[in-house]
Amino acid sequence: MTEIPEHLLKRSRAAKGKGDGDAAPSESTAVTPTADAAAAPAETGPPAIAAAAAAIPADKPAPEAPPEPHYITAAKKRKKIPGWALPLVAAVPLWAISFAGTMQQPEVEDPLFIAAEETYLVDGGCAGCHGGAGGGGVGYKLSDGSVLETFPDPVDQMVHIARGSGAIQGEDYGAERADGTREAGALGSMPAFENNLDQVHLELVVFHERAILSGEDTSSPEYQEWMNHMREEYEAGNTDPIDLEFLLKCANPEYTPGATGEGSDDEDHPCPGPQAEGEDEVAAG
Numbered sequence: 001m002t003e004i005p006e007h008l009l010k011r012s013r014a015a016k017g018k019g020d021g022d023a024a025p026s027e028s029t030a031v032t033p034t035a036d037a038a039a040a041p042a043e044t045g046p047p048a049i050a051a052a053a054a055a056i057p058a059d060k061p062a063p064e065a066p067p068e069p070h071y072i073t074a075a076k077k078r079k080k081i082p083g084w085a086l087p088l089v090a091a092v093p094l095w096a097i098s099f100a101g102t103m104q105q106p107e108v109e110d111p112l113f114i115a116a117e118e119t120y121l122v123d124g125g126c127a128g129c130h131g132g133a134g135g136g137g138v139g140y141k142l143s144d145g146s147v148l149e150t151f152p153d154p155v156d157q158m159v160h161i162a163r164g165s166g167a168i169q170g171e172d173y174g175a176e177r178a179d180g181t182r183e184a185g186a187l188g189s190m191p192a193f194e195n196n197l198d199q200v201h202l203e204l205v206v207f208h209e210r211a212i213l214s215g216e217d218t219s220s221p222e223y224q225e226w227m228n229h230m231r232e233e234y235e236a237g238n239t240d241p242i243d244l245e246f247l248l249k250c251a252n253p254e255y256t257p258g259a260t261g262e263g264s265d266d267e268d269h270p271c272p273g274p275q276a277e278g279e280d281e282v283a284a285g
C-alpha cells in the first residue's frame with residue numbers, strides 16, 4: 001500500500017474518533033442511508049485508513065474544467081497549417097539560420113565577405129582542419145582573437161599560410177602569446193598554400209580569419225582601404241600568384257623567421273594589408 005500522508009491519517013483518526021463518539025446518533029440517522037453515512041461509522045481501523053487512502057487522488061482529480069472559450073474551440077477545429085504554407089513553414093529554420101548568420105556578419109551581402117568565406121571554406125579547405133567557425137581541430141583555433149594574438153599584423157599571417165609550418169619546422173613564430181610562443185610543427189603540419197592560392201585569395205582568407213572569425217576591428221581608414229583593395233582585385237579577377245619573397249620583405253622579423261621588414265620599394269605595389277599612408281616611405285627614410 002502506498003504511504004499515506006500524515007495529514008490524511010490525522011483526518012482519518014479524527015473521523016474515526018468522531019464516529020466512535022457519535023455512535024448512537026449515527027446509528028439513529030442510519031435511516032437516511034447515503035453510502036458514506038452507512039459505511040463511515042461502521043468501519044474502524046485499517047479499513048477507515050483504506051477509505052482515506054482511496055480518497056487520496058491517485059491521479060490528480062481533474063480540476064473542474066471551465067467551459068472552453070469559443071475561440072479555443074474554433075482554433076481547435078481550424079486546420080493547423082494549410083498545405084500551401086508547408087514549404088514556407090519548412091523554410092523558417094533555414095531563414096532563422098541565415099538570419100543568425102547575418103547577425104554575425106552584417107555585410108554578408110558584400111561580395112568581399114562572401115569571397116572571403118568561400119576561400120576559407122572551399123578554395124583553401126581551411127575549415128577541414130580549423131573548423132567552419134575557426135574553433136580549431138587538427139589545426140589551431142583561429143577564432144575569438146586567437147589568430148590576432150599570434151599575428152598582430154596580417155602580413156606575417158600571409159607568410160605563414162603561404163609557406164606552411166614545414167618551411168620553418170621547429171622555429172618560433174608569431175608574437176608572444178599568453179600561452180607561450182608558437183613553435184612551427186608543435187601541433188602538426190600546416191600545409192603550404194603558396195601554389196594553391198593566388199595573392200588575392202591569400203589576402204581574402206586572412207581577412208576572413210581576422211575580421212570575421214576573430215572579430216578584428218575593421219573601422220580604421222587603413223583597414224577600409226585594404227578591404228576596398230581586395231574587393232577591387234577580386235572583382236577584377238586578378239590572379240597574381242603569391243610572391244613569397246616580396247611578402248618576406250613586408251613581414252616583421254620579430255614575428256616571422258626569414259623576414260627582412262624592409263617594406264616595398266615599389267609605390268605601385270605596396271605591402272598587402274592595412275597600411276598607414278606612406279608607411280613604406282617612413283620606414284625607408
Ligand code: HEC
Pocket residue numbers: 120124125126127128129130138139140141142146147150157160161165174182183184185186187188189190191193205206209
Ligand atoms: C591539413 C590540415 C590543415 C589545413 C587544410 C589548414 N591548416 Fe592551418 N594549421 C594546421 C595545423 C596542424 C597548424 C599548426 C601547425 C604547427 O604546429 O605548426 C595550423 C596552423 C595555422 C595557423 C597558425 C595559427 C597560430 O595561431 O599559430 C594559421 C593562421 C592557419 N593554420 C591558417 C590556415 C588557413 C588560412 C588555411 C586554409 C587556406 C589552413 N590553415 C589550412 C592544419 C591545417
